[in-house]
Amino acid sequence: MDHPSTEPCTCSALRRATRAVTTAYDAALRPSGLRVTQFAILRLLDRLGPTPVTRLAAEAALERTTMARNLDPLERRGLVRIAAGEADARERVVVLTEPGRAAIAAAMPHWRAAQARIAARVEPGAVAALAEALIAAS
Amino acid sequence: MDHPSTEPCTCSALRRATRAVTTAYDAALRPSGLRVTQFAILRLLDRLGPTPVTRLAAEAALERTTMARNLDPLERRGLVRIAAGEADARERVVVLTEPGRAAIAAAMPHWRAAQARIAARVEPGAVAALAEALIAAS
DNA sequence: CGCGGAAATGTGCATATACACGCATAGTGA
């Protein structure tokens, strides 16, 4: 081999696939005005109820500061509200608002469509399994 | 089901895995001063030789403007050089410099280590196959 | 040769992601 630059990079392949899939989901969610990342945060919040930023980040396996910044556009649009913690003054508790709940509902059918389009060609379980394995390996 | 927010999102799972893997690769590449994205671009350039930005983006399946901006830090550090096209004045041809080549070489062992760590737990072929399927489905 | 469409870029804007620091509050042991 004249060039070692031909060996495939697992990380790059993964990033590339993620870009493609994300673009597809974002396109599908377009009418709802949400991106898949934002939709995911809203859904998580819906599941967890009011949650401090750090815990929210942990649940999403996101860097804390990343989560905090990802919340900004959502707060600006009134989809979430951020309140000071009651027991602990350091905490900033994120709360899903009614408009936020409505945004989830509005986006849901588009999200399902995207999910279905992918599932038609790729076993969702396979993705989940591989994702888990990759996370464990990292 | 009281909450539809529990159904797993294929895209989010994938993004999460990619974050984890990227973090691992970036950590491994740390000593080289390159990120995995930058390393990938340099390697691509090494494979292709001098290439206009748009074609480089197409090869990497990256948005054109994204590629252009990803080149900025590399150019700033002198790892690539950007010259005006000779035949076509519109083109901006990206060229791998000697320091760029050296950077690849320096990063290579760290990259291999990261690759090996992942490969020990996850079949690289499986990732590649799934990535391809996902891209095709998007 | 001149014109109109196509191709290659650049720019502005918005979000996503993570690391290094620094601040404020909570909790704990002497």
Place this chain on the structure above:
DNA sequence: TCACTATGCGTGTATATGCACATTTCCGCG
């Protein structure tokens, strides 16, 4: 009560990513 440590956050900086628009240059046709 008073350090000391641990915890929850915010900010600064840098990169990564993509869309919408505007600009420049090329090329084929009349």
